Amino acid sequence: MKNQIRKPFLALWYCLGLWLCLWGGHAYAQACQPDKPIRLADLSWESAAFSTELYQQILERAYGCKTERVPGSSAALESALAQNDIQVIGEIWSGRTEIIEKAIEAGQVQVLGSTLKGGAEQGWYVPDYVVEGDPDKGIKPIAPDLQKVEDLGRYATIFSDPEQPHKGRFYNCPSGWVCETFNSRLFDLYGLGEHYQNFRPGTGAALDAAISAAYDRREPILFYYWQPAGLMAKYSFKKLASAPFNERCWEAAVSGKGQVCPTDFILAHIGVAASTPFVQSHPDLVYLFEKIQLEPEQMNKIILGMTEGGQNARTQVQKFLKENPEQWRQWMPAAQAERLLASLEPQSTGKVAVSQPSFFAQWSAADWVNRQLLVAVRDWGTGFRQISAWILTNAILPVERVLQQVPAWVILALTGLLAWWGQRRFLPVLLYVAGLYLIGAMGLWDKLMQTFTLVLVATVFSILIGVPLGILSARSRLLRKVLTPVLDVMQTMPSFVYLIPVLMLFGLGKVPAVLATVVYAVPPLIRLTSLGLRQVDKHVMEAAQAYGVTRWQMLTKVTLPLARPSIMAGINQTTMMALSMVVVASMIGAQGLGEDVLAGIQTLDIGRGLQAGVAIVILAIVIDRITQSFGRSQRHRRKVRRQA
Numbered sequence: 148m149k150n151q152i153r154k155p156f157l158a159l160w161y162c163l164g165l166w167l168c169l170w171g172g173h174a175y176a177q178a179c180q181p182d183k184p185i186r187l188a189d190l191s192w193e194s195a196a197f198s199t200e201l202y203q204q205i206l207e208r209a210y211g212c213k214t215e216r217v218p219g220s221s222a223a224l225e226s227a228l229a230q231n232d233i234q235v236i237g238e239i240w241s242g243r244t245e246i247i248e249k250a251i252e253a254g255q256v257q258v259l260g261s262t263l264k265g266g267a268e269q270g271w272y273v274p275d276y277v278v279e280g281d282p283d284k285g286i287k288p289i290a291p292d293l294q295k296v297e298d299l300g301r302y303a304t305i306f307s308d309p310e311q312p313h314k315g316r317f318y319n320c321p322s323g324w325v326c327e328t329f330n331s332r333l334f335d336l337y338g339l340g341e342h343y344q345n346f347r348p349g350t351g352a353a354l355d356a357a358i359s360a361a362y363d364r365r366e367p368i369l370f371y372y373w374q375p376a377g378l379m380a381k382y383s384f385k386k387l388a389s390a391p392f393n394e395r396c397w398e399a400a401v402s403g404k405g406q407v408c409p410t411d412f413i414l415a416h417i418g419v420a421a422s423t424p425f426v427q428s429h430p431d432l433v434y435l436f437e438k439i440q441l442e443p444e445q446m447n448k449i450i451l452g453m454t455e456g457g458q459n460a461r462t463q464v465q466k467f468l469k470e471n472p473e474q475w476r477q478w479m480p481a482a483q484a485e486r487l488l489a490s491l492e493p494q495s496t497g498k499v500a501v502s503q504p505s506f507f508a509q510w511s512a513a514d515w516v517n518r519q520l521l522v523a524v525r526d527w528g529t530g531f532r533q534i535s536a537w538i539l540t541n542a543i544l545p546v547e548r549v550l551q552q553v554p555a556w557v558i559l560a561l562t563g564l565l566a567w568w569g570q571r572r573f574l575p576v577l578l579y580v581a582g583l584y585l586i587g588a589m590g591l592w593d594k595l596m597q598t599f600t601l602v603l604v605a606t607v608f609s610i611l612i613g614v615p616l617g618i619l620s621a622r623s624r625l626l627r628k629v630l631t632p633v634l635d636v637m638q639t640m641p642s643f644v645y646l647i648p649v650l651m652l653f654g655l656g657k658v659p660a661v662l663a664t665v666v667y668a669v670p671p672l673i674r675l676t677s678l679g680l681r682q683v684d685k686h687v688m689e690a691a692q693a694y695g696v697t698r699w700q701m702l703t704k705v706t707l708p709l710a711r712p713s714i715m716a717g718i719n720q721t722t723m724m725a726l727s728m729v730v731v732a733s734m735i736g737a738q739g740l741g742e743d744v745l746a747g748i749q750t751l752d753i754g755r756g757l758q759a760g761v762a763i764v765i766l767a768i769v770i771d772r773i774t775q776s777f778g779r780s781q782r783h784r785r786k787v788r789r790q791a
Contacts, residue, residue, distance in 0.1 A: 179212035179429060186233040188224040189216040192351070193377045193450045193460075198262060199237035200460040201467070202419070202436075209479055209487035210432065221351075222246060222749045229255040231422040235436075239420040240267060240373075241413075244749070245325060247420060257426050258418040259436040265443060266414030269326065269373045271296060271317075272384040277305070277367045279385075286365055296337055296389045299369070303342035306369045309532075309539055309654060315343040318354060318370035318655075322347045322746040325401060330371050332400045332407050343369075348655050349734040349745060352647065358382075360651040363521060364528045373415070375443060380451040438478040465491075524651050535653040543657050547600040555587055562769065569776030579772070582765040591740060591762050598729050598739035599766065601657060605664040605725045610718065613669045617676025617717070618702070627677065634670040642667055642731050650735045660732035668724040672717035679713025680706050719774040726767050740766075 179185060185206060187199055199216070206212040217224065217233050221244070227233045229250035239247055239258055250256035273293065275281075280288035290302045303315035317334065320327035327347060334345050348354040354370065355378060361368035362382050372378065390396075390409035397413050399405035419436040426433055449467065452458050458466075468475065468491055476484045550558070559580050566576040586595050620627045642663060650659040683706045691705045707714070733741030740759045747756020 179206070179210060179432065181213070184213035184215040185235060185425070185429075185432075186215045186217050188228070188233055188236040189218040190221070190224070190236070190238060193453045194375055194446060195238035196460040197446075197449055197453070197463055198419075200464045202235065202237050202439075204464055204468070205435065205475070205479070205487065206432070208490040209483040210435075211486075212432075220748075225250070225420075228420060228422055229253075231255075231424050234422050234425040236420040238262070239418055241416040241418075246749075248325070255423055256420055257423055258416075258420050259426070259433060260418050260439055261416060262419060262439055262441060263375070263417040263443060263446060264440050266416050267373055267375065268386075269371070269412040269415060270386040270389075271330075271369065272372050272386050273367065273369055274362055274365075275383040275385045276365060277385070281365070284365065289367065294388055296333075296387050299337070299339060299387070300342050305367045306343070308344045308346070309536055309656065309658075310544065311344055315369065316346050317343045318357060318368065319345055319347050320371055321350050321354065322742060322749060324749070326371060328403070329397075329400045329412075332403070333409075336400075336407050336409065346655070346736065347742075348736045349742075353650060353655055353735045356647050356651050357655045360524050360528065360654070363525050375446045375450055377450050377454040380447050381454050435479055439475075520648055520651065528652065531652040532654060535658040538658050538661070539656075543600060543604050543661065546604055547597060550596040550600055551593065555592055559583055562773075565773050566769075566776075569773055575772065579769045582769060586762045586765060589758050589762065591743070591759065594738070594740050594743065594759070595762060595766065598726075598741065598763070601660055601664065601729065601732065601737060601739060602722060602725045602766075602770070605661045605668060605728075606718070606722050608661065608665045609669040609672055609721045609725070612665065613672030613717065613721065614676050614714065617673045617714075618680060620673060620677040621680035630673065634673060637666055638670045642728065646731070646735055655736035657737050659735055660728075660737035663735075664725045664728040664732060667728055668721045671720040671724065672714075675713050675717030675720070676710070679710030679717075682713070683709045715774065715777055719771060722770050722774060723767060726763065726770065729763060 187203055190196060190199055203214045203216065206214050217227070219227070224233060224236060225244055225246040228236055229246065241258070247256060247258075251258065273290070276284075276286050276288070277290050278288055278293050279291075280286050290305055292298060293302055299315075304313075306315035306317070308314045308316035317330075317339065319330045319334075331345055334340065334343070339345075348357060354372075358368060358370055358372070358378055359382075372384070378384075389411045391411055392413060393408065393410040394413075395405070396408040396410035399407045400410065419439070421433070421436065449463050452463055453460065468487070472484075472488060475487070479487070562583060563576050563580045566579050570576070583595075586592060616630070620630050645666065646659070646663055649663050653659045653662060687709065688701065688705060691701055696704065729737075729739060729741040730744050731741070733739065733745045740763050743759035744756050744763070747753065747759065
C-alpha cells in the first residue's frame with residue numbers, strides 16, 4: 148500500500164527532474180545556434196584585440212558557441228555589422244565613427260554594456276619632454292609654459308610643418324572619424340588656423356607611426372589621441388588643458404548645429420557593438436556583454452604586456468582568466484562560470500601531455516626588423532627628414548603651386564593641344580577636355596591638381612631612375628640577372644609593407660607617398676627600356692658602326708630613337724601604376740582625390756567616394772591615351788596626320 152502511494156510521487160519527481168534537464172539543455176542551446184557561428188570582428192589594435200579574444204574564449208568555453216573571426220578594416224567591419232554579416236564588434240567608442248552612429252539611428256546596431264569603467268579619455272597631447280625636458284638624455288624643455296590649448300599659438304614654430312615651415316602642424320584624427328570633425332571645429336574656435344596646419348593623417352596606423360617616429364627621435368609633435376592605447380602605455384605624454392566639459396558645447400561641436408564654444412572632450416563610452424538581429428536572438432549573450440567591465444589600470448597593464456612584453460592577445464586572455472576568476476564570475480550565470488573554470492584547469496587524464504615536435508623550425512625576423520627600424524629612425528631619422536624636406540620644397544611644392552595658380556582653362560587648352568598633337572582626331576580631344584571639365588564641375592579641381600602633382604613628380608623620378616637602369620641592364624647580362632629578382636620583389640611586395648617604414652623615416656604626407664609610388668611604378672619602365680634596346684635591329688647598328696659613330700652617338704642617335712615605342716610604353720605603364728597608388732598614398736596623409744575615396748569608405752559616403760573614383764578614372768584615361776599616342780612610331784603618326 149505504501150509503495151503504491153509513493154509511486155506517483157516518484158514519477159512526479161522523475162518528470163520534474165527530466166523537465167529541469169530538458170529546460171537546462173534548452174536554455175544552453177538558446178545561448179547560441181549550434182549550426183551558425185557567431186562572427187566577431189578581428190580588430191588589430193591592442194585593446195580591441197584583447198577584448199575580441201576574451202569574448203571569443205568565453206563564448207566558446209562557457210557557452211559552447213561556435214565563433215569565427217573576420218578580419219578587415221574598421222570601416223568595412225562596421226558596414227558588415229550594420230548588414231548583420233558579422234554579429235559582434237568587441238570595442239566601439241561612442242561618437243568615433245559615423246557608420247556606427249548612422250547604424251544605431253537606423254536601428255541596425257546596438258551598443259551593449261560599458262567594458263571600460265569610467266570611459267576612455269581623449270585630448271590634445273604633446274610629449275612630456277617638450278614641456279618638462281628629459282635630464283637623463285640632456286634634453287631641455289622647449290615649451291615650459293605650454294599647459295593649455297590656448298597657449299598653442301605662441302609655440303607654432305616648435306611643431307613646424309614641413310609643407311609650410313612658418314606654421315606648426317597639428318595631427319588631427321584620420322578623415323572620416325567623428326573626432327576629426329570635432330577637432331576641426333575646436334581648431335577653428337581657438338583661431339589656430341593662423342598658426343597651424345590642420346593635418347589629417349589618413350589612418351590610425353599612420354598617426355601611430357608619426358607619433359612613434361617623433362618620440363623615438365625626441366622631436367616635438369602636437370596631436371590628438373586617446374587612452375587606453377598602446378602608445379599611451381609605451382610613451383609619456385602630457386595632455387593640454389582646456390575649458391571644462393560642457394555638454395551643450397560638445398554637442399554643438401560634434402553636430403555643427405548651434406554655437407560652438409570651448410569645452411573639454413567627453414569621456415568616451417566603450418561598449419560591445421552587436422547587430423540588432425543578434426541582440427534579439429541571443430538574450431543570454433546580451434546579458435553577458437552588458438556585465439563585462441574592466442578597470443582602466445587593468446587594461447593599461449594588459450596593453451603594456453602586449454606592446455612591450457611581446458605577448459599576443461591569446462596569452463594575455465589566458466593570464467587574465469586564470470588570475471581574475473572572481474571578476475569574470477560576476478559576468479555570467481554560475482553554470483557557465485563553472486564550465487569556463489573547468490576549461491582553464493589542466494585535464495586530469497593521468498597522462499602527461501607531451502608536446503609534439505613541429506616539422507617546421509621556429510624562425511622569425513619580425514623582432515629583428517622592428518629593432519633595426521627603430522635604430523634607423525633614431526640614428527638616421529634626421530638625415531632622412533632633411534632629404535624629405537629637400538624633395539618637398541624643391542620638387543613637389545613648386546609643381547603643385549604652379550598647377551594651382553595656372554587658370555583651369557589654360558590647363559584644359561594645353562590638354563586639348565597635346566591630345567590633338569598626338570592623335571589628330573577631334574572627338575577624343577573633345578572628350579578629354581569635357582572629362583576634365585566635369586571633374587572641375589564636381590568641385591574636385593584642386594584635388595585633381597594635387598593628385599596630378601604626385602603622379603607627375605613620381606613619374607619624373609621613375610624616368611630618372613628607370614631609363615638609365617634600363618640602358619645599363621640592356622648592355623650587361625650580369626646586371627640583368629641581378630635586377631630581375633629585385634624588380635619582381637618590387638612589383639609583388641604589398642605596398643602596405645613598406646609604407647609604414649617609409650613614413651617613419653620620411654614623415655607623413657606627400658614625400659613618402661611619392662617614394663612609395665616610385666618603388667611600385669619604376670619596374671615596368673626598367674624592363675621595357677631594356678627590352679626595347681635589346682630588340683633594335685642588329686643590321687641597323689652594324690650599318691651605323693660602319694659610318695664610324697661613337698658609343699654615345701649610337702645610343703642617342705640610333706638605339707634610343709628606335710626603342711622609343713617600347714620606352715614610351717614603359718612610361719605609360721609607370722604613369723598608370725603611379726595613379727593606381729593614389730588611394731593607397733592617401734592612407735599616409737597624401738592629399739588629393741584618394742583622400743575623398745578614403746573618406747567615402749570610412750564614412751560610408753558612397754557618393755563622395757564614387758565622385759572621386761570617377762575623377763581618377765577620367766584622369767587615367769586622359770593620361771593613358773595621350774602617352775600612348777606619343778609612343779607610336781613616327782611612321783604611324785605621319786599616317787594619322789595625313790588621314791586627318
